[in-house]
Amino acid sequence: MTVRRDLIDTRTALVFTNPSMDSREASLSTILCSLLLFCLGCKCIASELHATQTAVLKVDASPQLARQIPDTLFGIFFEEINHAGAGGIWAELVSNRGFEAGGPHTPSNIDPWSIIGDDSSVFVATDRTSCFSRNTVALRMEVLCDNCPAGGVGIYNPGFWGMNIEDGKTYNLVMYVKSPEYVELAVSLTSSDGSQNLASVTIPVSGASNWTKLEQKLVAQGTNRTSRLQITTNKKGVVWFDQVSLMPTDTYKGHGFRTELISMMLDLKPRFLRFPGGCFVEGEWLRNAFRWRESIGPWEERPGHFGDVWHYWTDDGLGYYEFLQLSEDLGAAPIWVFNNGISHNDEVDTAAIAPFVKDVLDSLEFARGSAESTWGSVRAAMGHPEPFPVKYVAIGNEDCGKKFYRGNYLKFYNAIREAYPDIQMISNCDASSTPLDHPADLYDFHVYTDSKTLFSMKNTFDKSSRNGPKAFVSEYAVWRSDAGRGSLLASLAEAAFLTGLEKNSDIVQMASYAPLFVNNNDQTWNPDAIVFNSWQQYGTPSYWMQTLFGDSSGAMIHPITITSSYSSSLAASAITWQDSENSFLRVKIVNFGSDPVSLTISLTGLQAPVNAVGSTATVLTSSNVMDENSFSNPNKVVPVKSQLPNAAEQTQVTLAPHSFSSFDLALAQSKLVAEM
Secondary structure (H helix, E strand, O other), X not given: OOOOHHHHXXXXXXXXXXXXXXXXXXXXXXHHHHXXXXXXXXXXXXXXXXXXXXXXXXXXXXXXXXXXXXXXXXXXXXXXXXXXXXXXXXXXXXXXXXXXXXXXXXXXXXXXXXXXXXXXOEEEEEEXXXXXXXXXXXXXXXXXXXXXXXXXXXXXXXXXXXXXXXXXXXXXXXXXXXXXXXXXXXXXXXXXXXXXXXXEEEEXXXXXXXOEEEEEEEEOOOOEEEEEEEEEEOOOXXXXXXXXXXXXXXXHHHOOEOHHHHHHHHOOOOOEEEEOOOHHHHOOOHHHOOOOHHHOOOHHXXXXXXXXXXXXXXXXXXXHHHHHHHHHHHOOEEEEEEOOOEOOOOEOOXXXXXXXXXXXXXXXXXXXXXXXXXXXXXXXXXXXXXXXXXOEEEEOOOOOOOOOHHHHHHHHXXXXXXXXXXXXXEEOOOOOOOOOOOOOOEEEEEEEEOHHHHHHHHHOOOOOOOOOOEEXXXXXXXXXXXXXXXXXXXXXXXXXXXXXXXXXXXXXXXXXXXXXXXXXXXXXXXXXXXXXXXXXXXXXXXXXXXXXXXOOOOOEEEOEEEEOOOHHHEEEXXXXXXXXXXXXXXXXXXXXXXXXXXXXXXXXXXOOOEEEEEEEEEEEEOXXXXXXXXXXXXXXXXXXXXXXXXXXXXXXXXXXXXXXXXXXXXXXXXXXXXXX
């Protein structure tokens, strides 16, 4: 800090050398000098804190130096974590619909089901009398009262932290019931305490020894965000229940997915979908690993399983088939992550892995086989006679280094290569700095770290070998202290990292953020890209950051250079891309520092002139680097788009401190551009 000492010294000299000044005048003069010193100091500090840096970003858009980014570069990774599926994108409203969550032994816990009435009027317990062989637990309800309360007694289910029931919407109820005597059941959608009735229907059950499938539509006559489904009766006797399902009719394409959450996924323009995990695939123990066979076929017959890594039950209504369907609905290439005989705590010896290999080959036949094949016919019976285009599989998740991984990996690799030569196989072992000792088409790269580290990793793949398998950055995110529940700071570091992946997309073929979803009621892992509850959702800054990379897959990447004394705080990339009508040169740049930057964007080698009309600037920033979005303020940190009227081959812009900016420079149409 440089202070004008000459002014201060002169004024001080006047105070102490003029004998005509009395003490009062001297005191006043001293105060004025102090104020002058303070003001000058503040001005200098402010100048230092907000000094505008300068930088020049040169883009060479010459066709001969351009390189096409893989069509698959940016996609999404879905893991059943944080109730992302059960109670999330899968629209089933009933939690523990088959009463299996308490385990196979009876009597068992039926949580979150509960009784309406008391133990003197109704007795509820599980037994093993279900008509389904793969999920034998059912609920037996015995009504004990002769003169039951006016509203009856029975059971209710609050769903996943309350059901979102909306006025005018229709809900499909399906349940299996058995009663030895005729009984009338009142099925209602009510508020959480039962006081508000949103929809109700009376369903007669004829006395019989066999199970009956009952189906009914319920139309809501009101809205309540924390509703419950309740089933009551006034008649003394015994009724059994199993597989009680309630689904809204307005799911995405009628396939069972929550429309508003799928819409947010679509806005990311994903080119692939990696599923269903993650650690969910492995399990803490193999007995709790995801099993594809048990997640297909009629939903009523699926046994469900306990995900012991993330500690909750899933009925597997969102199963292998549904993930394949979701990939198709998103227009994204499916990437099937399967268990390779290894969990967090136990492993299958390579000598005994053959049944696991056969199981995976069957899963691929289910997806890709003809409708006449053994497993393809099962898929066809589920409503999809045409094969799903599975061309990528990951052999395990984060298992490299475990005792039997390499041996098991080779068994899977060789069998799949023989049966499906076109399938690209992904190894869990990182080859970014050391070559693999086994064959692979791609290798997995995962990184969860602090913001400064991830920002510095923008050059991670600069020196990676260009020979051998490609990189799949299938899990990346800023994590822990400076991530919060999704901070601006985290998104800036991630954006810088992605610019490096774009520039190294000759070796990096795919990348996806993780985790994608978090139910606000199950914050097992933070941060995440999309936060939701039963009826609301918002994107974190990391989500919005990703939307600005959605057009990069398949675009052309151009070499850039940054000239600035501040360049260590900047990260950038440049691409040309096209929408349905226009071509653009997009410059994305992260200012990770606390100073504004006066940036000159200099373009050379263009095949068409820049057109200021249609050129835009989109900026993601906020007043505090730790700012987050929330249900109460979902748009606190979102991209803001504006026109860029001065767009030209030399464009002057200002980068806000702690910001991520995307400048789309419209290119005037030409024959050459049109043919790109």
